[in-house]
Amino acid sequence: MLDNTDMGILRELSKNSRITMKELGEKVHLTGQAAASRVAKLEDNGVIEGYAIKVNQVKLGCFIHAFITIITQSTYHQPYLWFLKTQEQYIINNFKISGDGCYLLECKFPSNELLNQFLEDLNEHVNYKLSIVINK
Numbered sequence: 001m002l003d004n005t006d007m008g009i010l011r012e013l014s015k016n017s018r019i020t021m022k023e024l025g026e027k028v029h030l031t032g033q034a035a036a037s038r039v040a041k042l043e044d045n046g047v048i049e050g051y052a053i054k055v056n057q058v059k060l061g062c063f064i065h066a067f068i069t070i071i072t073q074s075t076y077h078q079p080y081l082w083f084l085k086t087q088e089q090y091i092i093n094n095f096k097i098s099g100d101g102c103y104l105l106e107c108k109f110p111s112n113e114l115l116n117q118f119l120e121d122l123n124e125h126v127n128y129k130l131s132i133v134i135n136k
Contacts (some may be wrong), residue, residue: 002047005030009038010047017051057092062108064115065133070103070126077102080125090118101129 002010008028012019019027025035042048057065072080080103084094093106105128109115122128 006038006042006047009035009042013039013048013051057108061110062090064109064112065136066107066109066115067131067133068105068107068119068122069101069129069131070105071100071128072102072126083122083125087118087121090114102126 005028009024012024012027020032021036021039022032024030024039025032028035030038039048070080084091084105090107090109091105092108093104095104095106096102097104107115107118109118119128119130
């Protein structure tokens with residue numbers, strides 16, 4: 001069971017996972033050593049599964065943010081999943097979903113031409129509905 005201190009640690013690490021244990025301890029009213037022990041315990045118990053960075057895709061030249069609802073024609077999804085492996089440079093997330101489709105694909109593209117080529121190639125495996133992000 002997590003207490004308020006553990007929840008505070010998770011909040012602070014979610015804001016900045018590169019924070020020093022000393023700074024983290026100050027924010028949650030612990031010593032740096034006590035904060036490090038709590039973090040290690042949260043990691044050991046699987047509450048903290050890992051650390052990640054958030055990449056600004058626009059600064060990398062990917063200006064088109066798209067969500068693509070994938071609709072498969074059969075229960076055999078392997079051709080679609082194999083196709084995705086060849087397109088990893090564009091894919092942010094591929095969520096298996098229930099509802100209107102089978103998957104929700106989140107992608108970033110540097111140009112409309114590359115998005116169009118991706119969609120043409122994708123259509124060889126599945127049908128889709130495209131949504132473009134206008135603003136975040």
